[in-house]
Amino acid sequence: MLASSTxxxxxxxxxxxxxxxxxxxxxxxxxxxxxxxxxxxxxxxEIIVFLxxxxxxxxxxxxxxxxxRSYIHISKYKAHSIPIxxxxxxxxxxxxxxxxxxKETMLERELVIGAIIFAMGLQNSLVSIISGGVxxxxxxxxxxxxxxxxxxxxxxxxxxxxxxxxxKIYIRITILSFYLIGAVAGxxxxxxxxxxxxxxxxxxxxxxxxYDLSPLALHKLSKVFSK
Numbered sequence: 480m481l482a483s484s485t486x487x488x489x490x491x492x493x494x495x496x497x498x499x500x501x502x503x504x505x506x507x508x509x510x511x512x513x514x515x516x517x518x519x520x521x522x523x524x525e526i527i528v529f530l531x532x533x534x535x536x537x538x539x540x541x542x543x544x545x546x547x548r549s550y551i552h553i554s555k556y557k558a559h560s561i562p563i564x565x566x567x568x569x570x571x572x573x574x575x576x577x578x579x580x581x582k583e584t585m586l587e588r589e590l591v592i593g594a595i596i597f598a599m600g601l602q603n604s605l606v607s608i609i610s611g612g613v614x615x616x617x618x619x620x621x622x623x624x625x626x627x628x629x630x631x632x633x634x635x636x637x638x639x640x641x642x643x644x645x646x647k648i649y650i651r652i653t654i655l656s657f658y659l660i661g662a663v664a665g666x667x668x669x670x671x672x673x674x675x676x677x678x679x680x681x682x683x684x685x686x687x688x689x690y691d692l693s694p695l696a697l698h699k700l701s702k703v704f705s706k
Contacts, residue, residue: 486655577673
């Protein structure tokens with residue numbers, strides 16, 4: 480549930496960011512390539528911008544991990560919920576600013592993209608920590624790589640079709656499906672709601688806080704998996 484919910488949020492955010500700013504906001508692989516391009520072309524302003532975007536994703540991942548490790552011994556719920564609350568605040572800022580004040584200047588565009596990238600860094604790090612590094616929901620390159628290897632192992636004559644392997648494949652296909660659903664919804668809804676679409680993502684994240692990370696939900700999940 481956590482993985483699929485955050486995948487939907489990532490899909491909506493990434494496509495909405497692409498439509499609004501012509502830039503991907505849920506992953507940074509393309510930004511690294513663009514950074515290299517601008518270094519070669521000696522476009523110093525763009526070099527600074529892309530470096531800041533990369534650092535924003537790093538800062539989000541760092542802060543999320545630092546918070547989790549600081550509070551995990553006190554309360555697992557608090558450790559996991561604080562990064563999501565910060566992400567909600569950031570995306571609400573994007574929604575409010577974009578819907579009411581955004582004038583489509585270059586500086587505004589770069590600042591809003593940086594804020595969204597920071598939020599995605601928070602989310603990606605949190606999901607990665609909770610899943611033990613198995614799941615990352617804001618980009619799909621690693622997911623396809625792992626899925627290809629696991630399907631190969633499942634179908635290979637010498638492979639072992641264990642329940643664990645099948646569960647991993649199921650989880651990755653679920654994440655991919657929900658990311659795609661979010662991406663399609665993001666593209667369609669942006670045409671209707673414009674920047675107000677970013678209000679939808681905090682609603683999804685609040686749902687995650689209640690259903691996925693609450694002590695009651697976690698207790699129920701632990702009982703299911705212990706059977």
